[in-house]
Amino acid sequence: HRQIGIIGTGNYARALAKRFVLSGFNVMIGSRRPLQRQLSAIDECLCDIELTSVADCIKKTNLLILAIHAENYKDTLSPHIGELSGKIVIDVSNREVPARRQSNAEYLSTLVPDAHIVKAFNVISAYIMETDFAGGSRRVFIAGDNEEARGTVCRIARDMGFNPSDLGVLTSSRKIENFVLNLFPGWKVPLFLTFGIFNLWCLYIVYIYFVAKTAYRWDQIFVKVLNKPLCMTGITILATTFLPGNIAGILQLYNGTKHKRFPKWIDNWLKVRKQLGIISFVLIFSHVIFSILVMSPTYYRSWFQSTIIQIPSNHTSDLQFPMTSWMIWKGEAACLVGFLAFLILCFLALTSIPGVGETLNWREWQFVQSKLGYSALVLSVAHAMIMGIPGWIKKGPIKTLGSITFLSIQLPLLVIILRLVLCLPCISKHLKRIRRGWE
Amino acid sequence: HRQIGIIGTGNYARALAKRFVLSGFNVMIGSRRPLQRQLSAIDECLCDIELTSVADCIKKTNLLILAIHAENYKDTLSPHIGELSGKIVIDVSNREVPARRQSNAEYLSTLVPDAHIVKAFNVISAYIMETDFAGGSRRVFIAGDNEEARGTVCRIARDMGFNPSDLGVLTSSRKIENFVLNLFPGWKVPLFLTFGIFNLWCLYIVYIYFVAKTAYRWDQIFVKVLNKPLCMTGITILATTFLPGNIAGILQLYNGTKHKRFPKWIDNWLKVRKQLGIISFVLIFSHVIFSILVMSPTYYRSWFQSTIIQIPSNHTSDLQFPMTSWMIWKGEAACLVGFLAFLILCFLALTSIPGVGETLNWREWQFVQSKLGYSALVLSVAHAMIMGIPGWIKKGPIKTLGSITFLSIQLPLLVIILRLVLCLPCISKHLKRIRRGWE
Amino acid sequence: HRQIGIIGTGNYARALAKRFVLSGFNVMIGSRRPLQRQLSAIDECLCDIELTSVADCIKKTNLLILAIHAENYKDTLSPHIGELSGKIVIDVSNREVPARRQSNAEYLSTLVPDAHIVKAFNVISAYIMETDFAGGSRRVFIAGDNEEARGTVCRIARDMGFNPSDLGVLTSSRKIENFVLNLFPGWKVPLFLTFGIFNLWCLYIVYIYFVAKTAYRWDQIFVKVLNKPLCMTGITILATTFLPGNIAGILQLYNGTKHKRFPKWIDNWLKVRKQLGIISFVLIFSHVIFSILVMSPTYYRSWFQSTIIQIPSNHTSDLQFPMTSWMIWKGEAACLVGFLAFLILCFLALTSIPGVGETLNWREWQFVQSKLGYSALVLSVAHAMIMGIPGWIKKGPIKTLGSITFLSIQLPLLVIILRLVLCLPCISKHLKRIRRGWE
Ligand SMILES: Cc1cc2nc3c(=O)[nH]c(=O)nc-3n(C[C@H](O)[C@H](O)[C@H](O)COP(=O)(O)OP(=O)(O)OC[C@H]3O[C@@H](n4cnc5c(N)ncnc54)[C@H](O)[C@@H]3O)c2cc1C
Ligand SMILES: Cc1cc2nc3c(=O)[nH]c(=O)nc-3n(C[C@H](O)[C@H](O)[C@H](O)COP(=O)(O)OP(=O)(O)OC[C@H]3O[C@@H](n4cnc5c(N)ncnc54)[C@H](O)[C@@H]3O)c2cc1C
Ligand SMILES: Cc1cc2nc3c(=O)[nH]c(=O)nc-3n(C[C@H](O)[C@H](O)[C@H](O)COP(=O)(O)OP(=O)(O)OC[C@H]3O[C@@H](n4cnc5c(N)ncnc54)[C@H](O)[C@@H]3O)c2cc1C
Ligand SMILES: NC(=O)c1ccc[n+]([C@@H]2O[C@H](COP(=O)([O-])OP(=O)(O)OC[C@H]3O[C@@H](n4cnc5c(N)ncnc54)[C@H](OP(=O)(O)O)[C@@H]3O)[C@@H](O)[C@H]2O)c1
Ligand SMILES: NC(=O)c1ccc[n+]([C@@H]2O[C@H](COP(=O)([O-])OP(=O)(O)OC[C@H]3O[C@@H](n4cnc5c(N)ncnc54)[C@H](OP(=O)(O)O)[C@@H]3O)[C@@H](O)[C@H]2O)c1
Ligand SMILES: NC(=O)c1ccc[n+]([C@@H]2O[C@H](COP(=O)([O-])OP(=O)(O)OC[C@H]3O[C@@H](n4cnc5c(N)ncnc54)[C@H](OP(=O)(O)O)[C@@H]3O)[C@@H](O)[C@H]2O)c1
Ligand SMILES: CCCCCCCCCCCCCCCC(=O)OC[C@H](COP(=O)(O)O)OC(=O)CCCCCCCCCCCCCCC
Ligand SMILES: CCCCCCCCCCCCCCCC(=O)OC[C@H](COP(=O)(O)O)OC(=O)CCCCCCCCCCCCCCC
Ligand SMILES: CCCCCCCCCCCCCCCC(=O)OC[C@H](COP(=O)(O)O)OC(=O)CCCCCCCCCCCCCCC
Ligand code: HEM
Ligand code: HEM
Ligand code: HEM
Incomplete structure (x- = not known):
């Protein structure tokens, strides 16, 4: 499992890629427009990374991270549903409003029912992902219905220097997605x-x-x-x-x-x-x-x-008041x-x-x-x-x-x-x- | 392992059943008098639960929780020893006095030597089991000689929202049973x-x-x-x-x-x-x-x-004492x-x-x-x-x-x-x- | 995995042996001069332990702990390289100066490339290893390239009463070895x-x-x-x-x-x-x-x-100063x-x-x-x-x-x-x- 595919070339995709490379993983990035994105120009860490099309990336890797927004899941994945079956797909997305009925990860699992969906990493901001000394918790919550897939993601998180915390079945992803939105x-x-x-x-x-x-x-x-x-x-x-x-x-x-x-x-x-x-x-x-x-x-x-200093109107001797x-x-x-x-x-x-x-x-x-x-x-x-x-x-x-x-x-x-x-x-x-x- | 059998219909059995149902498990309860116990009358959560005889419950499930007192283990289990071999049996019992020679769990393992005995959950009170917001630790200590069985119970505890802590071999159950009795x-x-x-x-x-x-x-x-x-x-x-x-x-x-x-x-x-x-x-x-x-x-x-106010007996000018x-x-x-x-x-x-x-x-x-x-x-x-x-x-x-x-x-x-x-x-x-x- | 071999009869070897015996493991110790070392004379806990030659110890056990200093690894192990392949070898050594290029564990893995090297226990001092009530953290960091071997060592550490913390690949052993040398x-x-x-x-x-x-x-x-x-x-x-x-x-x-x-x-x-x-x-x-x-x-x-006591030079009535x-x-x-x-x-x-x-x-x-x-x-x-x-x-x-x-x-x-x-x-x-x- 040292080969990891990331879909998306946004802020979070690049932060993830950088961290993975530094932790000794092989990373492949899939983009809609691989030719236009010049990752190596941004950060020397990203030089070794293969930048390819989404289809190619999905085909070549068994463990995929979707670093795109949840509203784009359908468009991006629908042509590749068959290809994804049996693979581990990590959902890192966050929401603007709390999940009530269905979390992003559950939505994803209805899109690609044959893949092993695992929710992870969304609690880590891109900044903390890139920067080692940034303050704040490094706990990564993990949820997913497939136990083995969860275990794999746990190990990956640990190898990246995070502190994984397995929360069980995919329904827990609601809790995980809401966790980020909370302010006491x-x-x-x-x-x-x-x-x-x-x-x-x-x-x-x-x-x-x-x-x-x-x-x-x-x-x-x-x-x-x-x-x-x-x-x-x-x-x-x-x-x-x-x-x-x-x-x-x-x-x-x-x-x-x-x-x-x-x-x-x-x-x-x-x-x-x-x-x-x-x-x-x-x-x-x-x-x-x-x-x-x-x-x-x-x-x-x-x-x-009470101490009151009382001075009589006429006193013949010296007075002393401790x-x-x-x-x-x-x-x-x-x-x-x-x-x-x-x-x-x-x-x-x-x-x-x-x-x-x-x-x-x-x-x-x-x-x-x-x-x-x-x-x-x-x-x-x-x-x-x-x-x-x-x-x-x-x-x-x-x-x-x-x-x-x-x-x-x-x-x-x-x-x-x-x-x-x-x-x-x-x-x-x-x-x-x-x-x-x-x- | 989403099918769980509970023996006993007491306080703790029902608390466990409720929690399991809410966490998405299938629960079957075995009682000495299944016809007299009307669980659904107590709590609507318990409606879906199959209430059956002890023998039936043991036969139908591979993972059993004994929610009865340790003194009743022998009577309750002796007719079913053969049936239990190879199954995971979770002992949740507590004691009145500290265990010295033998813990309840060890006693149970002498009764059914072929089952995989795991000590767990006894540190969680029935009240905390049922109520999500009750204060107090949610750590569950786990002990057992079979590693795989321990792992399974760990995962179940995690799926229920607890924080499992694996203590190793069954001898540790002494420590776990005594833990509950301690008051600093x-x-x-x-x-x-x-x-x-x-x-x-x-x-x-x-x-x-x-x-x-x-x-x-x-x-x-x-x-x-x-x-x-x-x-x-x-x-x-x-x-x-x-x-x-x-x-x-x-x-x-x-x-x-x-x-x-x-x-x-x-x-x-x-x-x-x-x-x-x-x-x-x-x-x-x-x-x-x-x-x-x-x-x-x-x-x-x-x-x-020291500040002492000293007033001479006769003073011609005003006196001032800061x-x-x-x-x-x-x-x-x-x-x-x-x-x-x-x-x-x-x-x-x-x-x-x-x-x-x-x-x-x-x-x-x-x-x-x-x-x-x-x-x-x-x-x-x-x-x-x-x-x-x-x-x-x-x-x-x-x-x-x-x-x-x-x-x-x-x-x-x-x-x-x-x-x-x-x-x-x-x-x-x-x-x-x-x-x-x-x- | 209840059979453990320890190479060395020094301070740390004996502390480890004692702890293992108390936790219910079978221990065998391999020494350069097994006849001269009378362990039973030192501590009654060490009586049951088989004391044998290094070669014999390596042959008979699948899990070995090297309780010798890193500079002696080469001399001690070179005659037995073949014998070690596929076995788990735990490196417990510490260093005087921080590791930069290569940690002791990495050096060991170059010596015996076919063994599963795991770094562990070095953060626990011999004193804490022996004494249950000594203050201080009981966390044991674990690193190694073979995941299964790491898992095994985790379980052993837990069975000994420690709190294992898996840090992933063997490169992390640098961090682990340096951890002990730090003083804020x-x-x-x-x-x-x-x-x-x-x-x-x-x-x-x-x-x-x-x-x-x-x-x-x-x-x-x-x-x-x-x-x-x-x-x-x-x-x-x-x-x-x-x-x-x-x-x-x-x-x-x-x-x-x-x-x-x-x-x-x-x-x-x-x-x-x-x-x-x-x-x-x-x-x-x-x-x-x-x-x-x-x-x-x-x-x-x-x-x-400010309160100033002011006494006029001539006052006909009593004065009072709260x-x-x-x-x-x-x-x-x-x-x-x-x-x-x-x-x-x-x-x-x-x-x-x-x-x-x-x-x-x-x-x-x-x-x-x-x-x-x-x-x-x-x-x-x-x-x-x-x-x-x-x-x-x-x-x-x-x-x-x-x-x-x-x-x-x-x-x-x-x-x-x-x-x-x-x-x-x-x-x-x-x-x-x-x-x-x-x-
Ligand atoms: C009593 C006390 C205890 C403290 N304890 C801790 C502690 O335990 N841990 C700790 O770390 N600090 C601690 N601090 C220090 C301090 O509170 C923090 O470092 C604090 O976060 C600094 O706030 P900031 O807004 O300046 O920094 P930040 O919000 O971190 O921003 C600092 C800089 O980082 C960069 N940056 C921030 N966000 C991003 C982003 N998303 N992308 C790219 N760059 C970004 C920017 O350049 C920004 O200017 C403590 C301070 C006090 C007084
Ligand atoms: C400084 C400070 C810090 C605090 N920190 C915390 C904190 O971290 N976490 C926290 O939860 N509270 C905290 N509290 C609040 C408070 O101390 C606790 O909630 C406390 O347990 C209340 O005591 P009690 O006896 O009223 O409640 P409880 O003993 O919980 O009883 C309250 C009610 O719960 C029900 N109940 C209790 N036991 C059972 C049972 N076995 N079966 C069925 N029903 C039962 C009963 O109806 C009972 O009347 C804090 C308070 C202070 C002042
Ligand atoms: C506010 C406060 C909080 C405290 N909290 C704690 C706490 O959380 N945990 C705790 O344990 N204590 C705590 N203490 C107690 C105390 O600080 C410690 O026990 C402290 O370590 C004692 O220091 P020492 O140098 O006497 O003991 P140590 O350094 O432990 O030495 C004591 C004796 O142990 C033996 N010994 C030490 N090292 C070795 C060795 N390598 N091999 C063989 N024998 C050895 C020697 O006989 C030595 O004389 C606390 C004290 C205070 C005031
Ligand atoms: N940023 C953070 O701090 C952070 C933290 C935690 C979680 N996350 C999650 O990570 C995901 C990505 O966040 P981000 O900040 O990296 O977002 P972003 O910068 O906007 O990047 C989104 C990427 O998705 C790809 N994409 C695919 N189809 C798309 C479409 N139809 N429209 C637009 N883009 C499309 C794009 O890559 P191509 O153009 O190359 O295809 C784009 O770079 C989100 O789900 C977010 O919730 C972010
Ligand atoms: N209550 C807690 O807070 C708590 C917390 C941790 C652990 N525990 C442990 O959980 C176990 C059950 O506790 P509980 O509080 O639920 O006890 P309880 O309310 O007294 O229930 C005991 C149950 O055991 C069954 N049973 C089987 N054989 C029996 C016999 N010969 N005599 C009596 N009952 C028999 C009964 O069910 P049927 O009549 O239907 O067969 C009965 O409902 C105990 O071992 C206890 O230590 C309890
Ligand atoms: N002591 C601690 O508190 C502590 C804590 C953490 C880690 N460690 C690590 O544990 C290891 C052992 O430490 P220790 O304190 O036990 O050391 P020690 O007391 O000096 O013992 C070293 C042992 O290594 C054996 N040995 C094999 N080849 C040797 C050689 N060429 N020269 C000398 N001895 C040789 C000896 O046993 P035979 O003569 O019987 O062969 C000797 O008893 C070290 O790597 C140390 O960093 C120690
Ligand atoms: C002899 C002892 C001497 C020293 C005493 C020790 C003191 C220790 C203090 C411990 C305090 C416990 C905090 C635990 C936090 C926690 O659970 O930690 C976890 C919580 C998370 O809580 P949730 O689980 O509820 O989300 O974190 C926090 O709550 C962070 C603190 C936010 C506090 C906001 C409250 C502000 C209150 C302002 C009041 C208005 C003042 C107005 C003045 C005019
Ligand atoms: C710049 C710093 C400013 C602030 C200072 C920070 C202060 C932090 C305080 C930390 C205190 C450490 C407590 C650690 C607890 C712990 O280990 O936590 C764990 C322990 C469990 O201990 P065991 O492991 O021994 O079982 O929990 C407790 O001990 C709970 C507290 C019970 C305390 C009972 C003691 C009562 C003493 C009464 C004395 C009599 C008074 C009489 C007056 C007339
Ligand atoms: C309403 C609230 C009331 C009570 C207030 C609660 C107060 C709680 C206090 C918490 C303090 C936080 C400490 C966290 C420690 C930590 O992160 O714990 C972890 C750190 C480890 O840090 P690293 O991760 O950096 O290695 O441990 C420590 O730092 C131990 C403390 C060492 C402190 C040394 C600093 C000495 C400073 C001396 C200054 C000079 C004084 C000179 C006087 C003349
Ligand atoms: C070291 C501890 C404490 C000291 C020195 C202290 C001191 C005082 C003082 C000086 C007053 C008078 C205030 C005034 O009239 O202006 C007061 C009032 C009061 N204190 Fe405390 N206090 C302490 C702890 C507490 C605690 C723990 C409580 C708990 C709630 C408390 C509750 C009150 C209340 C309710 C009053 C109001 C009474 C009144 O004004 O008539 N105090 N305290
Ligand atoms: C801010 C910190 C402290 C202050 C302001 C302080 C103040 C005082 C004062 C005012 C007294 C006199 C008490 C009396 O005679 O009635 C005293 C006595 C004493 N203090 Fe402290 N103290 C502090 C910290 C400590 C500490 C940390 C200790 C450690 C144990 C300590 C131990 C003592 C002892 C033993 C006495 C008795 C001496 C005597 O009565 O003659 N003090 N302190
Ligand atoms: C309960 C809280 C506080 C009290 C009662 C307090 C009290 C005082 C007092 C009495 C002085 C005068 C010192 C002198 O001139 O000898 C002072 C000065 C000062 N305090 Fe505080 N203080 C508090 C909190 C703080 C905090 C949180 C800070 C933050 C840094 C702070 C910063 C300063 C500074 C910079 C001065 C110097 C000003 C000067 O000397 O002209 N104080 N404070």
């Missing part, structure tokens, strides 16, 4: 949601701190004030990460079976928990840094011993509990890194994500309550209802209570039976 | 040890700071005081990470050969160095954050210029050296992440873990000494012996000295010869 | 460059702050002063990360084709962008921690409200913008971790590395300008030219402007056409 597809909705919640909290905070009463100066908007919507959005998103799991449990209890599909919205919500979790981590990380930046008696007066002020229990406890919550969230984030998560079995994964995750949520609520409660007692119940600390922990508290309820022995036994299968 | 097995002892050492340092600190003399208020227990046992446990655990390597070297020198087994305890100690290292990193990370949180003239008076106070060399040097130690430890932690460590060759790994590791230890000791020495000079030798800074660096110093001794040219040459092989 | 090869030049730039900035800062005027005390050299060259080197290196991409674009525009090779220096510069980026990240991380450590009115007076001072807009804005830049750089660093980068397609990779990367650069410049501009207005243009804030943002600004120019519709269209291929 799962992240859009969670990011919008975050943005919305963040804005709501911002509005409320501007209202109570700048409009209803002037607690802060506009000067302090960038760090001191921004820190508040940041941590509140963080805790809210953290709660929304763990909420859908509970709703799912309640629905299963209500349905009495796990075999009824969840409503669409809850299904989607369950699917974006990873993204919500990571976004909440980023927000909380920001909150921690912002808090550390401004942590001083100046900003958090109530957390510190200027010290340290945190009282409230501040220290809030810091400790907040830090523990953050540390635990770091572990959750760490196991979200693909390579690390892979090394855990599902008991360990469940332990980190579910047990430790809820611990972090509980600690976060405790962190806010330590700060809030002394104030609530002073303010009385009516004012407390509007205080941001109080508001921000309502959703997290709800999540924790729901979880506790679902963990009650009687309910959890019932739920377990439902999830086990035979109702 | 290597971490328990190091965590207990850490907990013990942490408590000892806490007791000592409470004694000297609250009992022997009242240096701090109970108010400050959560951050300011907690920071001390934290950093001391951190440096102690860091030292215990590097200590066993030196003890091993000394033992090899003493034995004059590397072919004598180390005592059990030192062997075990060497095995948990990774965990000790990471725990010490987490503790030190906490120490750094705590230190940053409270870094101010209020807390670290001796690190800062309030500034910056760190003196001791504070700045301690911060710098501590930060460098922390930064280096970050590199060590980074290379502990599976994906990153894999890209290093062993010379690089040794460089990061051993050379950089010792540098971090040396810098940590320097960090503590910069803080301590001015105090020790003032206090005199007797009081110094009880000071926590002094105590906390004893073990690290010992480790460094041992290392230096083992690096002396004469000794290191001898040691190298011993490690080379021929005595 | 790509990092040396960037680290030197960093060191140089860091020193230049240090000199300039010492000059203007200690020589030209005494702005700081020597006391403050370790954190407060060091922070300045740190952040300046950071932003300079960040700019040099993105500069070569622009220069490459300009050269392509100038040449009118992408098929002319870049000059050597620009090629090399493009290749070390990853390293430059990560180094700048580390420097900026240090800058952030240092800044947080000293963030207080004491150090950054101009960022804070000591508070918070950041003004300049400080808060600089912190916010700096933090955002840092957060974005964290994402870039995160995707540089091998496992994470692999999960992104090149559109996503480009988005994170290029779009987000430039955003970080722009934010960094904004961060410095927020701090600098009020001062520049006060100082006037002449003094501004020498100010470090002004100097430090020149290169980053240049990079941003170049990029903007290359993005102008007219130019970018032309550039796109050039990069597309057919001129």
